[in-house]
Structures are given as structure tokens and as C-alpha cells.
Amino acid sequence: MPSKIVAVGKPLVNRRTWTLAIIIAAIVILIGVAAAGVFMLPDAYATNFENKNLPPSFSHLFGTDWMGRDMLARTVKGLSTSILIGVLAAGISSVIAVILGTLSAVMGKKVDQAVLWLIDMVQGIPHLILLMLISFMLGKGLQGVMVGIAVSHWPNLARVVRAEVLAVKNAQFVQASRKMGRSRLFIAVRHILPHVVPQYIVGLILLFPHAILHEASITFLGFGLSPEEPAVGVILSESMRYLTSGFWWLTVLPGAALLLIVLLFDAIGDNLRTIIDPYSAQE
Amino acid sequence: MKKGIAKIIAENFLRGVTLLIAVVIVTFLLANASPIDPISAYVGSESAISEEQRAAIAEYWGLNEPPAGRLVSWLKALANGDMGRSYYFQQPVTAVIGERFAQSIMLMGVAWVLSGIFGFLLGVISAACRNSPIDKAIKTVCLLLSSSPAFWLGLLLMMVFAVKLGWFPLGLSAPIGKLAGEVTIWERLHHLVLPAVTLSITGVSNIALHTRQKLIDIMESDFMLFAQARGEGKWQAIRRHGFRNILLPAVTLQFAAISELFGGSVLAENVFSYTGIGQAAVLAGTHGDTPLLMGIALFSALFVFCGNMIANLLYPVIDPQIREVAHAK
Numbered sequence: 145m146p147s148k149i150v151a152v153g154k155p156l157v158n159r160r161t162w163t164l165a166i167i168i169a170a171i172v173i174l175i176g177v178a179a180a181g182v183f184m185l186p187d188a189y190a191t192n193f194e195n196k197n198l199p200p201s202f203s204h205l206f207g208t209d210w211m212g213r214d215m216l217a218r219t220v221k222g223l224s225t226s227i228l229i230g231v232l233a234a235g236i237s238s239v240i241a242v243i244l245g246t247l248s249a250v251m252g253k254k255v256d257q258a259v260l261w262l263i264d265m266v267q268g269i270p271h272l273i274l275l276m277l278i279s280f281m282l283g284k285g286l287q288g289v290m291v292g293i294a295v296s297h298w299p300n301l302a303r304v305v306r307a308e309v310l311a312v313k314n315a316q317f318v319q320a321s322r323k324m325g326r327s328r329l330f331i332a333v334r335h336i337l338p339h340v341v342p343q344y345i346v347g348l349i350l351l352f353p354h355a356i357l358h359e360a361s362i363t364f365l366g367f368g369l370s371p372e373e374p375a376v377g378v379i380l381s382e383s384m385r386y387l388t389s390g391f392w393w394l395t396v397l398p399g400a401a402l403l404l405i406v407l408l409f410d411a412i413g414d415n416l417r418t419i420i421d422p423y424s425a426q427e
Numbered sequence: 428m429k430k431g432i433a434k435i436i437a438e439n440f441l442r443g444v445t446l447l448i449a450v451v452i453v454t455f456l457l458a459n460a461s462p463i464d465p466i467s468a469y470v471g472s473e474s475a476i477s478e479e480q481r482a483a484i485a486e487y488w489g490l491n492e493p494p495a496g497r498l499v500s501w502l503k504a505l506a507n508g509d510m511g512r513s514y515y516f517q518q519p520v521t522a523v524i525g526e527r528f529a530q531s532i533m534l535m536g537v538a539w540v541l542s543g544i545f546g547f548l549l550g551v552i553s554a555a556c557r558n559s560p561i562d563k564a565i566k567t568v569c570l571l572l573s574s575s576p577a578f579w580l581g582l583l584l585m586m587v588f589a590v591k592l593g594w595f596p597l598g599l600s601a602p603i604g605k606l607a608g609e610v611t612i613w614e615r616l617h618h619l620v621l622p623a624v625t626l627s628i629t630g631v632s633n634i635a636l637h638t639r640q641k642l643i644d645i646m647e648s649d650f651m652l653f654a655q656a657r658g659e660g661k662w663q664a665i666r667r668h669g670f671r672n673i674l675l676p677a678v679t680l681q682f683a684a685i686s687e688l689f690g691g692s693v694l695a696e697n698v699f700s701y702t703g704i705g706q707a708a709v710l711a712g713t714h715g716d717t718p719l720l721m722g723i724a725l726f727s728a729l730f731v732f733c734g735n736m737i738a739n740l741l742y743p744v745i746d747p748q749i750r751e752v753a754h755a756k
Contacts, residue, residue, distance in 0.1 A: 268732060277454065280720060364694070380579060
């Protein structure tokens with residue numbers, strides 16, 4: 145009996161360590177996938193007509209497609225492209241969000257109105273349509289997708305930044321600091337920035353899954369990357385043709401891998417929030 | 428009281444109209460900056476035309492004018508309801524949009540209602556059985572669904588229900604080889620089920636998680652405690668006091684999701700080859716049909732705008748507090 149009581153009273157790892165461990169594990173996996181895709185030799189997913197349409201096995205974990213290409217290699221390569229595009233585009237988008245959000249909170253009512261109006265305008269067109277429009281107008285290809293995602297994803301984060309800056313700006317300690325003669329720069333760097341940065345980081349990380357999903361969707365629809373390049377969207381849209389042939393692994397596994405990547409990003413964002421948020425960090 | 432509400436609505440409306448005008452101009456600028464040559468796109472790659480003919484078409488279309496002049500003439504045409512001609516469909520853009528939208532609105536409407544009802548119910552059940560296995564299951568499923576790509580879910584559904592089980596047709600919005608007039612309503616519904624389910628799945632998780640959180644907050648409030656102390660059962664209390672409080676945020680969220688719905692329908696329609704407006708948008712994009720794509724972009728903006736307007740009109744009807752604020756003004 146005593147051993148049981150001890151087991152209940154003292155968990156093996158404390159919660160904070162556990163949360164940190166999840167974050168680090170997720171980051172390692174994501175970087176691993178991205179790096180594996182970047183450094184992968186084209187031989188890994190070369191066509192090999194001897195191994196056409198093999199179901200998953202130990203030599204080909206994700207099976208092979210109708211040209212005998214190893215699906216695991218293609219999926220990893222595609223995911224790596226998606227991760228890189230998503231991270232880069234979401235990063236650009238978040239910079240736009242911070243600049244506009246801060247301007248809107250600091251520069252007075254007219255600028256505020258203008259920024260809010262801009263936010264409404266971007267949100268007035270459905271994301272996917274806007275993405276299609278931009279990537280079409282820029283001439284399909286990687287940069288069209290990148291610009292499209294960067295331009296269409298900032299409004300939510302801009303709202304968050306704006307609200308955060310507004311709340312801190314009028315807080316008593318900032319007012320007091322101003323009355324004591326602190327310069328605007330000092331207030332911005334020492335008082336406002338520390339409040340905004342955590343929110344910004346969490347918001348940025350939670351932008352990634354959106355960006356990646358939209359990248360996959362737009363490629364799936366035939367915009368963006370060319371059919372020869374292995375991208376998850378391309379793989380899934382090709383697999384549509386083999387749906388009736390019973391080659392389930394062409395559809396199920398790459399999609400599940402994409403889902404896993406998105407979940408990993410979500411896990412990082414959510415766990416980071418619990419650590420950063422002072423209310424839940426003390427639990 | 429009427430006057431206060433009218434003023435709020437008028438302000439919203441004006442704001443919306445300026446937004447629409449801005450969308451129109453941005454769309455024009457994007458098309459203007461595009462590297463696609465409208466004459467080559469119009470003629471097609473198969474047939475070649477001489478330089479003189481090219482110049483004549485450019486002259487006829489007013490392509491030699493400065494962009495500002497073209498914008499004005501385009502706006503004039505737009506005001507008359509003329510969006511130009513779709514190269515791909517060889518029909519006026521307005522006709523294509525009208526025809527396609529009639530198909531899409533069925534799909535979107537069904538999906539919208541389904542996701543609203545199911546999401547709300549799941550959220551309520553989950554909150555009422557908080558921390559039970561049911562709650563955990565609902566939460567996990569919702570989180571999984573909200574993170575999975577919508578088109579992949581569509582493909583999975585198609586694989587299971589259309590290919591394996593053969594319950595539903597593989598795609599299209601009506602049986603192949605039938606005239607539009609001969610298609611019965613049942614055949615249409617039969618073709619609608621899978622795309623509509625796919626489209627509603629992504630909306631469900633959002634509204635369910637939101638409703639769950641709101642209801643949990645309310646169940647912890649004092650008036651719920653009081654209601655239970657008076658002897659009301661859990662479900663009775665939720666029905667009497669919970670629903671009224673969570674309905675407004677749920678409705679707001681559902682109307683705000685209209686923009687997502689439009690984007691989602693592009694994916695769902697393409698997976699199932701459903702001949703709706705989303706599929707037309709993709710065809711336009713992949714075949715260099717600029718007028719159609721612009722028309723659809725404008726139309727989608729109008730659609731989202733209408734959704735937001737309806738939501739704004741509904742608030743005072745549902746929420747007495749907003750009515751009161753409007754009255755006080």
C-alpha cells in the first residue's frame with residue numbers, strides 16, 4: 145500500500161518539464177522533416193517501373209505510386225517544401241501584422257480606422273479565392289503562393305497585436321512611467337514590447353498550420369507548384385485519379401502525414417501559450 | 428428605438444459599400460499587373476493572329492488607354508451588370524456565375540445548416556458532460572477535424588462511401604448524360620450528400636468548441652447555480668438559461684464562417700467535381716480566364732458582405748442588450 149501513495153503524490157515529471165519536452169520534441173521532428181526534404185537526393189523518389197503500385201511494406205513504408213516512386217520519400221520532400229513555404233510566408237505575414245497592429249494602436253484614430261478598414265477588406269474576400277487571385281495574377285508558381293499567403297494571413301494577428309498594445313498603452317504603470325519623464329522609445333522597448341512579444345510568438349506559431357494547410361489546398365487545386373515537384377497538394381490531387389483502383393495508400397498516408405505536421409505546430413503553439421501565460425504557467 | 432437600429436445598420440452598410448468598392452479596385456489593379464496577355468488568352472494558343480489583327484483588337488478593347496481610363500470604363504460596364512465574357516465557357520461572366528451559383532448555394536446552404544446544428548449540439552453535449560469520456564471524445568475529434576485538410580477528408584469520404592460501399596455517386600452534381608430538366612430532386616440530393624458533409628465537417632469543430640467553452644462559462648455562473656438550487660435539472664437549466672446566452676455567439680460565429688464556407692466549397696466542389704462556382708473559379712484560374720476569375724472574386728466579396736450584413740441585422744433581433752444600447756443612443 146505505501147508504495148501506491150507515493151506514486152500518486154509525486155508524478156514522475158512535473159508538468160512544466162513535460163510541456164517543454166513536448167515543445168522540444170515537436171520542434172525536433174519538424175526540423176528533421178524539413179531538413180530531410182531539403183537534403184534528400186532526387187534518387188530517393190526516382191521512377192522505377194519495376195515497383196509499380198506496391199502497397200505499404202517495410203521497404204516502402206508508404207507504398208509506391210504508378211511510376212514506382214517511393215511515396216514516403218515523395219511525402220517527406222513535399223512536406224518539407226510545405227513547411228518551408230508556410231514558415232516563410234507566415235513569418236512575412238506576421239511582420240506585416242506587427243507593423244500595422246502597432247501603428248493602428250499608437251498613431252491615433254485616423255490611422256486606426258484605416259488599418260481596421262484594411263483588415264476588413266482583406267477578410268472580405270474568402271481566403272482561398274484571394275489566394276487563387278493573387279497566385280494567378282503573379283503568374284502561377286512558388287512566389288505567387290508565397291505572396292498570396294503572406295498577404296492574406298495577417299489580419300487576425302494584427303488585431304491581437306493592436307488589442308494588446310492598446311491595453312498596455314493605457315495601463316497605469318505606463319502612464320506613471322510617462323509622467324516620470326521616460327522617453328517614448330524607453331516606454332516602447334521596456335514596457336510595451338515585453339507584453340506584445342509573447343502574444344506575437346504564439347500567434348506566429350499558430351499561423352504556421354494555417355499557412356501550410358492553405359499552401360496544400362492551393363497546390364491541390366493546381367495553382368502554385370508544378371506537377372513534377374513533389375508537394376503534398378500535388379500528391380493528393382494525383383491520387384484522386386487512382387481512387388477507384390483501390391490504391392488507398394496514395395491518399396491516406398500523405399494526407400495523414402500532413403495532418404500530423406499541422407498537429408505538431410498546433411501542439412507547439414498551445415504548449416508555448418500555457419508556459420508564457422502567467423495564469424497557467426503557475427499551475 | 429427604430430431610429431437607433433437604423434443608424435447602426437446604415438453605418439455598417441456604408442462601411443460595407445466602401446469595402447466593396449475597394450475590392451473592385453484592388454481586383455482591377457491585380458489583373459492589370461498580371462503578366463498574362465489578355466489578347467493571347469482570348470485567342471488561345473492554337474490559333475495565331477497577325478500583328479495588325481492584334482493591334483486592332485487592342486484598339487477595340489481600349490488596351491492602349493492608360494490604366495485609369497480602363498478602370499473607369501470597366502467600372503461603367505460593371506455598374507451596368509456587364510462583367511465581360513468568359514473565355515473558357517464562351518458565355519457572359521454573369522451567366523456563368525448565375526448558373527454555377529445556383530448549384531453552389533444548395534451545397535453551401537445545406538452544409539451551413541448542418542454544421543451549425545451539429546456543431547451547436549455537439550458543443551452543448553460536450554459542455555453538459557464535461558470531463559466525461561464523451562466530452563473528451565468530442566473534443567479530440569473536433570481538434571483533429573479542425574487541423575485536417577478539408578480536401579483530404581473529402582477524398583477519404585469518397586473512398587469509403589462512394590468507392591468501397593457505393594452508397595453515393597463518385598462526383599458531379601447530377602447523373603451523367605441526363606438533360607438538366609430530367610434530373611429529379613432525389614438525384615440532386617443524392618449527389619449533394621458527400622460534398623455537403625465534407626464542407627460542413629470543417630465548420631462543425633469550430634462552432635462546437637466555441638459553444639462548449641461558452642456553455643461551460645455559463646454553467647459556472649451564479650444564476651445557473653441558483654437555477655439548480657431552485658430545483659431545475661441540468662438539462663432544464665441549460666434549456667432555459669443556457670441556450671439564450673450561447674445562441675448569440677454561436678449565430679455570430681456561424682455568419683462569420685460564411686467566408687470560410689465559400690473557400691471550403693472551392694475545395695469540396697473540386698474533390699467531387701461538383702459543377703458549382705468554386706469549380707468554375709479553379710477552371711478560370713488554371714485556364715487563364717481573367718474576366719471570370721475577377722467576376723467570381725467580386726461575387727464572393729459580395730456574398731461575404733451579405734452574410735455579415737445579415738448577421739448585423741440579426742443581432743438586435745436576438746440580443747435584447749443590443750436593442751437597448753441602440754435605444755439609449
